[in-house]
Amino acid sequence: MLTTNDIRTTFLDYFAGTGHQIVPSSSLVPRNDPTLLFTNAGMVQFKNVFTRQETRPYSRATTAQKVVRAGGKHNDLDNVGYTARHHTFFEMMGNFSFGDYFKPEAIELAWTLVTKNFGLPKEKLLVTVYAEDEEAASLWRKIAGLDDSRIIRIPTADNFWRMGDVGPCGPCSEIFYDHGPDVFGGPPGSPDEDGDRFVEIWNLVFMQYFEDPPGTRSPLPSPSIDTGLGLERFAAILQGKRDNYDTDIFQALIHASSELTHQAADGAFKASHRVVADHLRSSAFLIADGVLPAKDGRGYVLRRIMRRAMRHLHMMGTKDPSFHKLLPVLLQQMGQAYPELTHSESLIRETMRGEEERFKAMLDRGLALLTEETDKLPSGAPLPGDVAFRLYDTFGFPLDLTQDALRSSGHTVDVSGFDAAMAVQRERARASWVGSGDTALETIWFEARDKFGSSEFLGYSTRQADGEVQAVVSGNVFVKEASAGDEVAVLLNQTPFYGESGGQVGDTGTLTGKDLQIAITGTQKKAGDLIVHYGTIIKGTLRPGTAVTATVDHERRSAISAHHSATHLLHEALRRILGTHVTQKGSLNGPDRLRFDISQPRPVTAEELAQVEAEVNRLIRENSQVVTRSMTPDEAVAEGAMALFGEKYGDEVRVVSMGASDGSKAAWSVELCGGTHVNRTGDIGLFHITSESGVSAGIRRIEALAGKAAEDFSLANEQRLQQMAGMMKVSVSDAPERLATLLEERRIMEKQISQLQRQLAAGNAVSAGTETVAGVRLAVRNVGDTAPRELKGLAETILKQGETDVVVLISTAGGKGSVVAAVAADKTEELDAVALVKAASIAMGGKGGGGRRDMAQAGGPDADAADAAFEAVRQILSEKN
Incomplete structure (x- = not known):
């Protein structure tokens, strides 16, 4: 055969x-x-x-x-x-x-x-x-x-x-x-x-x-x-x-289902075994092609298929999650012809197991409610739509699963009542939505959401896909068409473009069609789950209903994904090295850098940053697979996944695991995340921390580079190092020692110069002579570019000559005035150095200074007013006597 x-x-x-x-x-x-x-x-x-x-x-x-x-x-x-x-x-x-x-x-x-x-x-x-x-x-x-x-x-x-x-x-x-x-x-x-x-x-x-x-x-x-x-x-x-x-592949699957459930293949549950066999195939292949269970779109269809099979397994007496246990038989039958099944085995298995765990947790209660409600119905009467919606909303029963469960009893469902209850829920969700604050625009996108449903995001598995234009917005209103030069917001039924959220920036790229080209400069999420493309029409006319090819800027997306995946590794490395008190307080993942804010009471030391960087690069070199699974937020957190700051999570979340080939609990990093990521950690390439700083009390910010951005940074640093080594006429390896020698030589020379300047300034100040103002022997001197820190020492040197009562020196280094006043010890009862420098400072545009009665210092922005400052000092002395 x-x-x-x-x-x-x-x-x-x-x-x-x-x-x-x-x-x-x-x-x-x-x-x-x-x-x-x-x-x-x-x-x-x-x-x-x-x-x-x-x-x-x-x-x-x-x-x-x-x-x-x-x-x-x-x-x-x-x-x-x-x-x-x-x-x-x-x-x-x-x-x-x-x-x-x-x-x-x-x-x-x-x-x-x-x-x-x-x-x-x-x-x-x-x-x-x-x-x-x-x-x-x-x-x-x-x-x-x-x-x-x-x-x-x-x-x-x-x-x-x-x-x-x-x-x-x-x-x-x-x-x-x-x-x-x-x-x-x-x-x-x-x-x-x-x-x-x-x-x-x-x-x-x-x-x-x-x-x-x-x-x-x-x-x-x-x-x-x-x-x-x-x-x-x-x-x-x-x-x-x-x-x-009755063919071989189906018989192998049906036989496996029979053995698993201990129910005869051709007995009372013949139809159930067939449902399980068929749905096993569709579920596995859909998951292998990137579809995960969700509340709408393709993910919702997958969930309907999976839960229908799981209900039939439950009917046949299985107590624990069992659907995933049939996967090895399918791989044996079809894995050679379709290797994607084998490559995705762990993802398929975990997705099936997780979905059945969630479903079984609600199945008994849901079926009890269904039995209770159907017992109230006359023979052949339809189940009220609000009851079917309660089964969907509370217990996760898709409508068709409820219809299938009623098949044997002869009841149907009031579908129009179900749809009405669904519409009421959408209106409640709309009323509770906290959007951008732009009421007019939020209203537009909620209208689109009600009319078209959510956007189907294809970007986890592809960066180019065809889509149909559902709506065009220009000037904050829906338009029937837009032409070249117009700035537009475009809604597609499906798209590979990622809408900005979760710290990840939105994609850019192009929308093209027949005689049509649109440059997309940004993508955002609106009304919860609409993906809106913002851009300018380069050529052609755009209308709702137009078929377009959506192409994401591949290089830019790759860079963004590398930074986003590096952020996950960075987060875990910080927690392991600094402590579990570290939690994310904000992030930005762009094509050229990542920014990561954390709760941390003190600065992160250079040694700690080096450890973190080394640990992230170690994980990158391991090149482990990045695995995504779908589960509820509570289940994800129970498995050790970290929920990120500021994120809103629905009933279903993507859990991203890094650092373990099978995506199990042993994974090095496990986080709830809806962003795009690399396929393997090695795709990140390189990781480098560029800075660490404080943002506010208890919050530190780390900025880093990944992938090509990190390579470019390292290359630029290498080139600068080569240039500096060349200027010192040594090899790169000898540059640190040579630089240390030059710095020491400079320190010695600066000390010598300072001493000579002080001697010169002191000599000039003394030789400038002393004037008498109201009986006070006063020495004033503009010492030019002498460093302000040298002024006190010079003033003391002049006083020690014993020929003056007051010394006032002004430095004009850097274009600013710095003034020091020194008063001889036997004159401090009648003269105050603080008052003298204050007057001088005000004359140079300053606000005064501080010090002691015998020594004070101040400054002012106007170095050209030094003579006026000296005159202000003379005035103070004249008034004292």
Whole structure:
């Protein structure tokens, strides 16, 4: 028997042998189609190739594409587990031609693979064609030898594919397998086509037209091919099964679920085992592609899937978290084909375990409430919407989980009442929001939040993605369009741009579209969870509904992430070296530096800073993986995570762990953080502390550099050191010793110069003679550039000559006046040096000075007023007598 893995390999190898490039599956989160919640077809990653917005180095390709259909218009969630072929996750095999080959080769390739390589009997196959596509019908007759009874013409849109209202389109042709007359159902197009007898296995899309509104079509210059074969359906046929859940991969998962729960695989819980098996696949693959459980967007869909599986495990009697215990079986079955599962094993496991722990904590209480309320209902009556909302808001029950739990009792949910209760909650949240203080702008963004919902942030896993413009604001009002030169605020449905929050600055970059370019200079969060892009339109016209490609400035984001991750390591290093009293009091993580404020009662010494820096760089060199998990704030703190100052945390938080490869409790740093980070600590590159200073009482600020900024700083310092060594004519290694010698020589020379200046000044002062003012022998002297600190010594030297009663000296060094007055010991009762320097200071524009009656010193800003200062002293002496 061919296994599912064998079938996948055979398919890809077959097309590789016919010149097709094997292209790996793209992410389940589409980067090039903002209208899709998840990748729902194999052609999604090639959409821009088909529309000629992108070129590839190959013209034909083949893929095994991961697909999720559990949200939006492609939502199979409610049917999963209860039918033979509905799944939330499945694999779409396909081959593609980008203007290379067309209908004849596409039909021949498909027919040869199905009938020869896989050996399906021709008599069990039939095909459909679009009623107007006689060319395709003729080719099936010629290539496959099918007569008209097995070529069914479908006149409806079911057999005409469109990419959208405008764009490439074309007729389809499908291959069906006939399970035989003992299975109920009719051929496609018949009243009984929904039966299980005829199963579609492959759809060939002949992309040959371009459609413009209103429905006009023109031939494409290079017709293309897009095909899709559901691997699970095809495996069921090749393995002789009528039910996808009877194939090997599903049976392995169902068997594991049966062993785990001790419930028979085909017993009363048959549907539950199928739900668990299907949802295990979708949950693991979504987490591997960067989706984490959340209250809205893609994360909410993931949470719905996970909690639906977890409820079925609970129904089967599991008491402890069990969903994650099935992961090894999935890795064994699919890990080789999809290595991202293995690479993300720890993240998947921890996310599943944490989500089930949270859910189980509320499940019993929620189910008790549900039972209590349903017991009050008449038979068939719907559950009131406010009760369903209480289950959602208090116990974390998604609406569809409540609907699923009611399935067996025959009750439904009053969905309109649920929506009304949700609207009331949003209004309460809006009323309690503390925003920027700009009421008009806050009102605008809350209107947008109510209309469009939250922004989907894709920036954890990509820095470029397509988005759809939901709103344009210019001049603080919504506008229908804006043109080149206008400054605008733009809201997208999904974006890789990070909105400024948590100390991390917002991203910059570009939004581009057809004949449109917008330079984004900043990104902010508004109304809680809207991501708003601020910038200027460089060219073109911007309108709501416009499709754009959002591209983050990659180099700048990398630098920001390096600084943010370094901040986490810095925080923990400070706590380990200074003490656990250290807590964050503010931060800034930008592209060129980081700033980190901490509670710390004293300055951090140079030795301590060196220890911190060395410890951070040690962690960087270890190059451990940076792991993120999703959990409640209380759970995160219980595991040792630090909540950061000033942050507002919702019901769900991201926990960032560094310093341990598996993200366990043993991680070196564990913090609650919604910012962007490096993948491994080694990506930070280098860390260097540049300064430590006081901000306020008990708060110290550390500024540092990481990555290229640290490298540039170190290089600049090295260049300066080389330059200084060159000026001293020594090597860099000898520079410190040579500098110490020069400084000592300078100290000796300055001392000698000071002594000579004092002798010279003293000699000049004495030789200047003494004047008598009101019977007082007075010596005054302007000693020019003599250092002010030398004045007292000079004054004492002159007094010791015994020829004066008062000495007044003024220095004009540095353009400022400095004055010293000295009074002989036998004159201090009648003369006061403080009064003398005060008068001199005021004359030079100062406010007086201080000292003793025998020696005082003062200053003034006007050195040119020295003569006036001397005259003021003479006036004081005259008035004394």
